[in-house]
Amino acid sequence: MEYSIKALVRKYKKYKHPMRQSSRPFTDSLSYTLAKNSVLVTLLVGFSLSCIQIAVDFVREQNEIQQFASEILAANQFAAADASFHLDAPAAEEVAKGILQYHSITSVTITNERDEVLTQLASENTERTNLTKGFEIFGEIKGFNQPLYFKSGENIGNLRIYIDPALASDRFIDRSILVLLSGLVRNILLAFILVFLFYRTTTKKVIAIGAALNDFDLNNPKQNRIPPVNKKKKNELDDLGDSINRLLDIIYRDIKKREQREKALHVSQKELTYQANHDLLSGLVNRRGFELHLFQAMQSRQAENAEHIFCYLDLDQFKVINDTCGHIAGDELLRQISQILKMHIRSQDVLARLGGDEFGILMLNCNIKNAKEVAQKLIDKVNQHRFLWEDKPFAISVSIGIAPIGESINNTNDLLRNADIACYAAKDAGRDCFRIYTESVSDIAKVHGDMQWVTKINSALENDRFCLYAQVIQPNKPTDRNGLHYEVLLRMVDESGSLISPNAFLPAAERYHLMTKIDKWVIENQFNYLSKHPEHLAALELCSINLSGPSLTASGFLKTVIDYLDHYQIPAKKICFEITETAAISNLTDATTFIEAMHSKGCSFALDDFGTGLSSFAYLKYLPVDFLKIDGLFVKGIVDDPIDYAMVKSIHEVGRVMGKKTVAEFVENTEIGLKLKEIGIDYSQGYGIAEPCPINELKITEHS
Incomplete structure (x- = not known):
């Protein structure tokens, strides 16, 4: 619930002067936070810069070792060359001793032109000092060689010296330590300077603003103001103080306005509660409000042993009017039906619009006999009503499902489900009637089972859990074309991955008008498969796809099939649609129109069964x-x-006279196949020819 300004004022008074009630730890203060962050940042930046400086010094030190070696070799090469030329070992030894005067040089070797050693001296202390043992970054001892030449340019020997980089870089360690320590001291001093500056320029002023806020009386915000921090030049903290002063003025004005709003809010809450539980179009109770009434009725039934009835009403022709005349006409029809129902129910009953063209009636303290009478009366009144739209009359009817609120009902969902099942039974019985949930257990159970299949079918369509199978159709005599010829079949895959035969789910699909959706799924997925497998399409002679009766009369179905053909670029001559004889005769005009339209595209047709x-x-x-x-x-x-x-022979002869090919189904063995060939039947299909298999397992090579 939203707090009023006065409530906020009372809350503020309760917790006023928090700084005076408890002392804040230093580690929670703004000064400490700024100090900590300043020290961390300056240390990190200073350490990084010191590391960079040390790395540059290290590279320079390595270059100086190389340069030092070159200078020593150049300075002693002539003396070493003279000793090598005269094979004067003592003179060579003197040269070596002179070179070893440098403490970083560990050994010296002078050889003649045959690489025979004239002298080889090593420094007395060949071990690395304790100071440099731990610094392996300098690497191993490095050797440098200087060839010795006579005046004529002839090579007369070599002068080799070996330098320990750790000894040569002893001053580098001292310099590095000095750099790190000086940087650390410098950065700590800088951090304390920054802390002092932050405190003087920011923290101290923020504390002053906080102390000033503790002295405010929100009941009289105009009597106190936050004083300016700087008298000469204003900064952001002064702007903050001005903003707080303006905010206090707004709060003072809002205290008065909020009192008026709270009064108006109390009135509007009643209106919102009404709107939340009522349908705006019809003015009736909506589903949310109706479920509250149902819940109360179930509680009263348990407490008072009262008898209540729930009726679920569904208009039979609403979709036709809504689709043909538009939503405005549909809304007007719903308003008129709402008035009719309201006029002919009892005063204590609750009428609700549950959504779309569905209504609900809660009959309180009513038995089954009275509920039947009211339901039949409502059916008659709705049936007598003629809806006029643009001078066109429309007949309306309603199907009603009646569900007693008995002891087995545990929640509103169970009650709504029972009434919905009973309403389905009423529609299945021809519409314009009512059914009671307990009136016929077997019929209700069948409807309930069909509804479960409806849910599974819709789930399979949404989640693509159908799969295509095929059964080969074989010619009984040689033909010019010997390509792949089969009928497309359908299987459902349940959630566990098991296959479900169409005999299990197609009856429910036919009963509850889902066949057109299934037909579209089969056509689109078959065309998609053919387009993605050109080798299959090339080997295909004819592919037969079943169509249901409702699809022949469905609005837009013909256009959808043509669009699929064009989109997937399937040759129409390779597609044959199968229509059952019963569906074709029941929808003769529509069937003829559909066949002629697809014939013009190049498709062929088969009359099934x-x-x-x-x-x-x-x-x-x-x-x-x-x-x-x-x-x-x-x-x-x-x-x-x-x-x-x-019978088979007569059908074949009539078909031959009319120029139609014949196909025999259920060819289960060789004997039947021979009889069919004897009659002259053109094609055979059945388990004796080939069993159905997944379409991707068809062997193309056998038929191409």
Whole structure:
């Protein structure tokens, strides 16, 4: 909850003068923080600069060793050459002793032209001093060689000296220590100077501002002001004081205004509470508010053993009106239905709009008999209503699911689920009626099972958990084209990775209008697979894809299929769509329109399950299909049943007269295959030919 200014004032008074109540540790002070940061920064920067200076001095020291060696060799090469020429060992020894006078030179060797040693002397102290033993950065003893030449330029020997870099750089250690210590002292002095400056220029003034703030009375902020820190020139701290003074003026004015706002807020809170629990379009209780009523009803049922009923209402034709006439018409329809329902429920009942075209009614202290009467009355009243929009009348109906609030109901979700299931049962029974959750356990369980499949299907579509299978269709006699010919099949993959047969989920998909979504998924994914596998597409003669009846009448489905063909650049002549005989006859006009449109693109069509309809031959001349797939019911018994044999033969002969190829399904063994060849059936399909397999496991080479 938001605090008022007066509450803040009271809180401020309670904790006023914190500096006087407790002493702050020095380590928490601003001065200590500035000092610590200043010391750390200056030490880090100073140490880095000292290291750089030492590194430069080290490189220079190494160069001086090289230069020193060159000078010693140059100064003694003539004396060494004379001794080498005359093979005068004593003279060579004198030269060596003179060179060893330098303490950094550890040994000297003079040889003749045959590399025979005339003299080889070493310094008496060849061990490194204790001071330089730990400094391995100087490296090992280095040797330097000077060839000796006679006046004619002839090589007469070599002069070699060996220098210990650690001995030659003994002064480097002293200089490095001096640099580090002087830098440390300098940086510490600099840190204390910075701390003093920070305290004088910043910390002291901040403390003064804090002390001044402790003396303020927020009830009378105009009586006190923060004094200026600098009287001559203003800086940022003076600007801060001015800002605080202005803020106190604003607080003083806001104290008065906030009192008025709090009064207005109390009034507006009631309005917000109403809006949070009511639907703005219809004025009814919304889902949030309705769930609160349901929760209270469940509590009263447990405490008072009262009987309550929950009704879930779903308009049957709302989507048609909303899509054809627009959202404005849909909103107006919802308002009119809300008024009708409100007029014909009991005064103690709670009516709510749960979302979209869904309504809920909580019938308090009501038994099942009375609930049925009210539900039927509402169905009749909605049915009698004619919605007019732009002079066009629309008939409306409603399906109602009734769920008693019984002892088994533990929460509102269970109650909403039960009513939703009952409403699904009402829609499944033909709409414009009501169903009670406990009225028919078997029907409700079936609907509940179908709803679970609906959830699984939608999840599979969203998460791409369908997979494509294929079953080969084999020609019964040699043809000019011997490419890959198969029917595309569908499997669902559950969350554990197991495959689910379409017989398990397709009935629910047909019942709850999901077949068009599945058809689109199959077409798009099959076209996508073909486009990504050009070798498969090149070997393909014909690919058969099943279409459901609802897809033939779905708005925009034809355009979607054409768009997929163009997008994935699939040759239309390689695609065949299969339509069941029942779907084609039930939607004859739409089916004919779809077939003719796709024929113009180059696709072919097959009439699936042919022979099961009552008027198969009568409608066949109106359907411009290319293949007749003879239903397996006749094919399975063709060997032993003469009637099945005659049916298959008659279908083939009619198809041949009309210029259509025939395909026999359910070819399970060789005997059936031979009978089909005897009749002249063009193609065979079934487990006796090939079992379904994942589409990526089809063997292309056998058919290309």
